[in-house]
Amino acid sequence: MSLDPVQVMKGQDPLPKTCPSASNGDSKASWDDNKDIHENVGSTKKPKPPKPENAVTIAVSSRVLFRTEKEQKVFEQKGIEEYLRYQVEHENEPFAPGPAFPFVKALEAVNSQLRKLYPDSEELFDIVLVTYNHAHVGIRLINTINYHNLFIERFCMTGGSSPIGYLKAWHTNLYLSADTEKVQEALAEGIAAATMFMSEKQIEVSETQLRVAFDGDAVLFSDESERIFKAHGLDKFFEHERENENTLLDHGPLKGFLEVLGKLQKKFYAKGHRLDCPIRTYLVTARSAASSGIRALKTLRAWGLETDEALFLAGAPKGPMLEKIRPHIYFDDQMFHVEGAVEMGAIAAHVPYGIAQKYPHKKSTNTGK
């Protein structure tokens, strides 16, 4: 199967000084505005966004969708009034793409394929911008969305209040943010969530196939086995996994997201697109295929879930594997792995869940699970 790798926009590219500003509602733009109305009746030139409960809703914050490091610095060093003034001053300068940008673009690519095959279905990805930002930054954000031609029509700019209530109101299936605390809050509410980080190096990713990779323990599965390993060491871990091979692992925070991806995949299979499915999923785990990996596979099977590829690294570093896979997003509960991946240019997201948050990884040990 061939990929169509496309150069991901590097953050350092100079962007034009200004971008076309959003319509000001003058009568000149009148008939164009009619396509701005999303309604059941009448023809609309743009496809209508799906109902939140039917769609797979991905909520992203402005800091992961776009690069806002400069503005962050202004906020941290000079306070909110100066920060908002700066944003308004630079309103017509679009932000550069952030770490979640390729993922969002890939979701849109899947949507256009789904719309071709199922024109009346609402089972699509719906991307919502949920940001802590004040509405003063709204015009700049909308200008940026227009500039990059993203299909994002829904947003919540909460002006400093917690976004968690809005995540629930949107039936969010996955929340991506730069703020670990908010991600942890979301996880506590049962919403799949992860923190993303920008890196200077970015390896190319496909523009036509969405690739999502998951770590096993404490991401798809609970952290129960991880706890045994941390408390009693490797041997005890192996023993425990062998003894409990036929007991299902408990589910982890990203299990639900894998599930909804699987549902969309089946829609492609039903129309004969099994081999060239525009969604591909991967399990990338430190477990070993011969031993502890079996319990993981049995659990997935019992849940009626599967990943297209399962990579058992038996403790080997994950970096080279990720470089091969080139996922649009890779979820891991251990910061050490996420940092390593990001350094290499892979897009990785940290799921701050479970026991690993209390015990940072010791670089010297080469663990084989």
Place this chain on the structure above:
Amino acid sequence: MEDKKNYTGPLMIALQYNDLFDLDSISTSTDTDALPNGRAFTFIKAVQTVNERLVEQNKSDCLLFEVILISKECSEEIKMKVDESVKHYGLEIGKFFFCKKEELINTLQSNKVKLFLSTERDDVYEALHTGIPAALLYDQADDHVLNQLKVIFSGDVIGFSEDSLDGLSEFGFSETQIETIKTAKICMKEFAVLIGQMRRRFGQENSPLCTCVLTSWGSRNVCASALKTLREWGLDVDEAFCLAGAPCSPILAVVKPHILWDGGLLNMS
């Protein structure tokens, strides 16, 4: 931004007494008890908080909220109960008016009311249709008294162009509804200008007044247009929401506004 005309009078808001007090659970046996709180209670408390903070900043500030109570004709007994209850809760009510339903509109007009607030959608749209600024008093789910007054402006009413609003007839809106929406925009402007002046008395954080734009049907560009227009009117809102057809109720339940300017366009399904 310079205020074109620095309005310094009170910002008069009219409420109906049956929104302020829960009249369904009147028990005539206990004469001395005050009426139980109604839906407007948290609104009044929030308004009083804003006034307190405004006066704190500037003792001689005249741009303050003033709340008046309007009600349709009722018995002397109820009039007394209302009066007592207002005193009991320490509510700052400027004036009371008791009038027939037909006189409601006149009473509002002659008192130069800047906003008529009601939980009854029909009353609101009727008032708007005659050019009286009117908005929905959002029925808040819990009784938490917030120390912040929240106002939502409809991004659809402000952001759609005149021609787009006319085009709404294709989507099932009647002539009357479209006219009401256009009038609402004019009324919103006056109110937004005043709220903008008030809002600027406070900083970004810890403000007792919070303003929002909610676009129910319009695209992100309609929302951007609304944000720009509000800025021209002197109001930089704090929060913005764009729903693109998604139902409003779940979002409103999180925002918890007091005043909801929708002009009849909100998707409350």
